[in-house]
Amino acid sequence: MKKTRKSWIAIMSALLIASTALGACSNSNNGNNKPEASPSGSSGESTPSSNNASASPAGFQLGSQPLKFSMYGNYDWLTLDPWADDVPTKWIQDNLKVTIEPVQSGGAAQQKFSTMLATDDLTDVLLLDRGPDVEKLRQAGKLIPLDDYYNKYPNFKKWMGDETINMLRSSDGHIYQMPNWYTTSSNGNAGYLINRKVYKELGSPKLETFDDLYAYxxxxxxxxPDMVPLETDVEAQGVQILASGFGEGYSPNWPGQNRAVPVDGKFVSIFTDPVFNETMKYASKLFREKLMTQDSLTEKKEQVFEKLTNGKVAVFASYSVLENQINAANTVMRKNDPDSGYEVIWPVHKEGVSKDKVFPNNYNKLGWNVNVITTAAKDPEAIFAFMDWLTGPEGMSTLYFGPKGKYWNEMDANDYPVLNDTWFNTPQEDKDKDKLGRWAWVGNTTYLDTMKMANNAKMKPEQVQWPDTQQSAVTWKTSQDLTAFVNLMPAGDTEAGIAKTAVDEIFKKYYAQALFAKSDEEVDNILKKAQDEAMSQGYQKLLDYETEAWQNNLKQMAGK
Structure with a gap:
């Protein structure tokens, strides 16, 4: 599920206070994941203080003439901010002569999108999910191919790399998409959080294997007796995190999203998978012995946060152990008692499974969603040139730290803005008035993450924000690249899509039953029933579709 822009900005603002930089996630402590900076002047880019910022001398020169285009975000939750209503985009309008006209979904995105397509009244740019909707536009001949632009302008190609760009190719061999929040670096916030005070009071025992965890x-x-030993988040999602420790390289995505497991080049049933079977037996044992929260399948997120805030959880397994509310709770707890608060531990694993091959986290290089330029655009190359500038160091720095001259005056050798005294001496609430970061719809996660880690490395340990310390120590080191497994969701009106809907419901039903099982034998019987029912609902169609999509991804990544 995509994060809203407002929640993302809230996260970014918090990071800016302590770490002097913004970003999603990275496992680099020194910025070495960043591509080597271009020699001065070789990229064709000028500094943001110039009125002639450009991606390529041979291409469209930003600022040489006005550029105005419309943009629609295809999400119910999304409201695109007004253009030039913040310091960065006002500067862009005044200096680069670019104006964007936002078109809103009104909370009925799919209906509006269908109407726009049916009436041939598309905006110049669309922001939407990769997959069926993009292909629907392509097949209708409504998208501009971007292959030549990717080769002509420097930033996307430099920061994404050919392998990721190849993943954007449609079946006709052309590229129509510009990704948002793409990355080349590890990230993720999944894993295990422990209550530091409880852990210390119990003697700080070894917590490496599932046997260790059970004993603890x-x-x-x-x-x-008033504490939850293991909290597993809503819908018992933490159980899927447990699965990552029962098999080397095993992703929680297999049960949590794909409902299938890749084995020897093809996807096979999750219900017959030995790793999933062992996971459910372990989780069922914890549940019936009341070592796990008894509300796993019914509690709301607010209830989980309340328990964590009140220090009533000893161990927390979740896809996101570093959310804002948990960070805030940790801050308050440690302020009141330095021995309290939370700490992320290295992922727990089965005896015999290498601890260095346990990955509760994953990332994909394509990021969140994509921008496409439609045939309604009068100057598609100019739009691409602007998007390419936005995703480069100058664009990202202008969006997130404001135009050159106020909070920063120069960039270092890595193309990171060198924040000045004004930045450090200006209260956060005053910086918030500049509304930094609102229009990053071609966000470059790699740049922002490596910039954050590089700046953190220059600080004293006590100045680095708690989530950053946990990410660099554990969560980003326990993340694997699953780019090859993107775009495996079939269209809902296909045989595979109909099967996916049915299998999702079957999974939820028998997942709950297995958690409530009274014995290992009962878990076996429940998963056997799930397998039979799933196969009767076309499960093999889904498995075949996911296999074919995965293999096609591998070919695209190899440029075939």
């Missing part, structure tokens, strides 16, 4: 949860239950 028993101690918690005996010593703290």
């Amino acid at each position: 949860l028993q101690k918690v239950k005996a010593t703290y």
Whole structure:
């Protein structure tokens, strides 16, 4: 699920206070994941203080003439901010002569999108998910191919690389998409969080294997009867995090999203998978012995946060153990008692499974969603040139730190803005008035992440924000690249799509039953029933579709 822009900006603002930089995620502590900076002047880019910022001397020169285009975000939750209503985009309008006209979904995105397509009244640019809707536009002949532009302008090609760009190719061999929040670096916030005070009071025992975890949860239950030994988040999602420790390289995505497991070049049933079977038996044991929250399948997110905020959780397994509310709770707890608060531990694993091959986190290089330029655009190359500038160091720095001259005056050798005294001496609430970061719809995660890590490396340890310390120490080091497994979702009106809907419901039903099972034998019987029911609902169609899509991804990544 995509994050809203407003929640993303809230996260960014918090990061700016302590880490002097913004970003999604990275496993680099020194910025070495960043592509080597171009020699001065070789990229064809000028500094943001210039009125002639450009991606290529041979291409469209930003600022040479006015550029105005419309943009629609195809999401119910999304409201595109007014253009030139913040410091960065006002500067862009005044200096680069670019104006964007936002068109809103009104909370009925799919209906509006269908109407726009049916009436041939498309905006110049669309922001939407990769997949069926993009292909629908392509097949209708409504999209501009971008192949030549990718080769002509420097930033997308430099920061994404050919392998990622190849993943954007449609079946006709052309590229129509510009990704948002793409990355070449590890990220993720999944894993295990422990209550530091409880852990210390219980003697700081070894917590490496599932046997260690079981013994620890028993101690918690005996010593703290009012505490939840293991909290697994809403819908028992933390159980899927457990699965990553029962097999080397095993992703929580297999049960959590794909409902299938890749084995020897093809996807096979999750219900017959030995790793998933062992995971459910372990989770069921914890559940019936009340070592796991008894509300896993019914509680709301607010209830989870309340328990964590009140220090009533000993261990928390989740896809996101570093959310804002948890960060805030950790800050308050440590302020009141330095021994309290939370700490991310290295992922727990089964005896015999290498700890260095346990990956509760994953990332994909294509990021979140994509921008496409429609045939309604009068000057598609100019639009691409602007988007390419936005995703480069100058664009990202202008959006997130404001135009050159106020909070920064120069860039270092890595093309990172050198923040000045004004930045550090200006209260955050005053910086918030500049409304930084609102129009990053071609966000470059790699740049922002490596910039954040590079700036953190220059700080004293106590100045680095807690989530950053946890990411660099654990969560980004336990993330694997799953780019080859993107775009595996079939269209809902196809045989595979209909099967996917049915299998999702079957999974949820038998997942709950297995959690409530009274014995290992009962878990086996429940998963056997799930397998039979899924196959009767066309499960093999889904498995075949996911296999073919995965293999096609591998070919695209290889440029075939």
